[in-house]
Every structure is written in structure tokens, then in C-alpha cells.
Amino acid sequence: MFSTTRRKRRNPLEFIYTKPVGLTDLAVLEVGTQAGTPDMKFGPGVRDMYILHFIHSGYGTYAAGDSRERIGPGGLFLVIPDTVHAYWPDPDEPWHYSWFGFTGTMAARLCKQAGLAGNTPVRLPDRSHSVAPLFHDLLALREEPAKELLFTGLLYRIFGTLAVADEEPALRPDVGQHVRKAVAFINARYADAIGLVDISGHIGLDAKYVCRLFRQRLSMSPYRYLTDVRMRKACRLLRGGQLGIAEVARSVGYQDQLLFSRMFKRMIGLSPSAYRDRALLENRE
Known part of the structure; x- marks a missing residue:
């Protein structure tokens, strides 16, 4: 006890x-x-x-x-x-x-x-x-x-x-293939200005249906998955310490540095500059 x-x-x-x-x-x-x-x-x-x-x-x-x-x-x-x-x-x-x-x-x-x-x-x-x-x-x-x-x-x-059992109804066998194709597209094109229309168009399905597939398979929307990928890539670039914040933002698909900074802090809990400074300090220890 x-x-x-x-x-x-x-x-x-x-x-x-x-x-x-x-x-x-x-x-x-x-x-x-x-x-x-x-x-x-x-x-x-x-x-x-x-x-x-x-x-x-x-x-x-x-x-x-x-x-x-x-x-x-x-x-x-x-x-x-x-x-x-x-x-x-x-x-x-x-x-x-x-x-x-x-x-x-x-x-x-x-x-x-x-x-x-x-x-x-x-x-x-x-x-x-x-x-x-x-x-x-x-x-x-x-x-x-x-x-x-x-x-x-x-x-x-x-x-x-x-963890609780997934209570979603069984999906058709080809659903996993559709989601994998969409995920591959996002991971390859995250640095471009892509959105739901581009993702659904790539796999040839209705945008609303693509959202439903993502939520059933990954428990998140395509936009959230895209944002997660971008934030993971941004963290890796910031830890490298060789790029400025604006360069990191453009490298992960954000032309607006302020929008990138707001999104990064919302997702990671720190501003990009604070995250980079902490990572550099940890590397020195």
C-alpha cells in the first residue's frame, strides 16, 4: 500500500x-x-x-x-x-x-x-x-x-x-490503404502549402469521408496529423540550432512566422526560440 x-x-x-x-x-x-x-x-x-x-x-x-x-x-x-x-x-x-x-x-x-x-x-x-x-x-x-x-x-x-477498446464500427478492408496513402502524401509534402483538398484529391475521395477515416483510424483529423508532422520536423530543425525561426517555419510549410510560432507554442508548450535555447543548453550539458 x-x-x-x-x-x-x-x-x-x-x-x-x-x-x-x-x-x-x-x-x-x-x-x-x-x-x-x-x-x-x-x-x-x-x-x-x-x-x-x-x-x-x-x-x-x-x-x-x-x-x-x-x-x-x-x-x-x-x-x-x-x-x-x-x-x-x-x-x-x-x-x-x-x-x-x-x-x-x-x-x-x-x-x-x-x-x-x-x-x-x-x-x-x-x-x-x-x-x-x-x-x-x-x-x-x-x-x-x-x-x-x-x-x-x-x-x-x-x-x-x-486503454479502452475501440468502439468504432469495423471499416472496409481498403480503408487502411486509403489512410496509409494519405499519411505518405502528408509526410512527403508537409513543407508545401497543402490542405484537406489536396490530401483528399490525392487519394481520390471526398474530403468529409477522408476526415471520417482519419478519426476512425488515427483518432484525429487530417489537419491535426499534418500539424503534428510539421511540429515534429520543426523540433528537429530547432534542436539543430543552425536555422532561424523564419527559416524553420518555411521549412515545415508556414510562410507566416507568427502563425508558426503560435501553433508551435500551442502544440509543444514553448515558443520556438525558447525550445531552441533549451535544446542547445541541454546539448552542452
Whole structure:
């Protein structure tokens, strides 16, 4: 069992920040554990990252929009970036939880596959999908030399354990071929000014149908997949440190540097210049 008594006496809140080490699909920004007190509340407010909480003991309430959910041991709740929310402990049995703060181009898709979607993304205790051991004493990894990779790998394992079955109807056998052809086109032409019309025209299908195929196969729109590809390529170019921001933007299909910068910060969590500076600093260490 996860012991909470000792933590409450010594330090009710412990957390560490991490460096995403160039990861873009899924990057852990912080982990921590919180032994709540009855008067400890967050919000209503917003956060700029996804935060996945797991309840070790006690109870509390998570509210988002017009919905609220009381959660106890074994439950999880997800904070979604830029979404107004609040959470607070039960006054008689305050909760003790651990959390991952993360971002990345695959973050939304992984959360959806884990059944953490909707207005109030909560997973109640489920013995068939227990992730308690994976949240046990996260901070023990703080001294590991590759803790960023270990935390990211652990978060992938959590998503894999929570993954729910795909409830979409079976697709025709040729659907996979259509999507693969579209994906190949995007990966080859991402630096050009392409859009949905170009993608659907390349594979000879109606644009709305192409969107449906992408959502059923990849859980995202063609535009989102194109943006993910562009952002991954941009991260690689920025880590190289040899190109200016405008040159990187044009190299991944954005003629407007400001639009590229806004999109990059929305997807990665940092401005292009901040991402490049951090990557260069990490390379020197």
C-alpha cells in the first residue's frame, strides 16, 4: 500500500520538474504527490498542461464546467489545458494523490484512448485496470540519470493499462490503404502549402469521408496529423540550432512566422526560440 501518514508529517506536497529532452509526442513536465489537508483547494482556474491525478487514499471532488464528480481511492481525474476546473479534498477524509503533468502532440489522443475524455474526464476505480503500482512512489526516480525518459515510459505504461477498446464500427478492408496513402502524401509534402483538398484529391475521395477515416483510424483529423508532422520536423530543425525561426517555419510549410510560432507554442508548450535555447543548453550539458 502507498503510505500517506509519514508524508503528511514531513511534507504534504512534493514534486519535481523535468526536462522533456527533445520529446514531442509525449513529454512529462512534472510529477508529484500531495497529501491533502481539508482546506486545500485549487480553482476555479486553468492550467497550461495536462495533469493526470491518481487517488491513493481519501476522497475529494473534481469539477469542470457544470459537472462535478466525487472520487475516492483508485480513481483518476484529468485536468485539460485551458479548461476552467476546480478540485478540493473531502473535509473529513482528505485525499492523497500523485500526478503527472505533461504535454505533447499525442497527449490528447492518448488521453482519449485511456477513456479520459468529455466534460469531466474521470475514471472511477476499476480492478481490471489498476494503475496503482505505476503511481507508487514516483519521486523515488528523482536521482536516476535518465529520469525524464523513465517518467515518460511510465506514463506510456499508464495509458496502455487504461486503454479502452475501440468502439468504432469495423471499416472496409481498403480503408487502411486509403489512410496509409494519405499519411505518405502528408509526410512527403508537409513543407508545401497543402490542405484537406489536396490530401483528399490525392487519394481520390471526398474530403468529409477522408476526415471520417482519419478519426476512425488515427483518432484525429487530417489537419491535426499534418500539424503534428510539421511540429515534429520543426523540433528537429530547432534542436539543430543552425536555422532561424523564419527559416524553420518555411521549412515545415508556414510562410507566416507568427502563425508558426503560435501553433508551435500551442502544440509543444514553448515558443520556438525558447525550445531552441533549451535544446542547445541541454546539448552542452
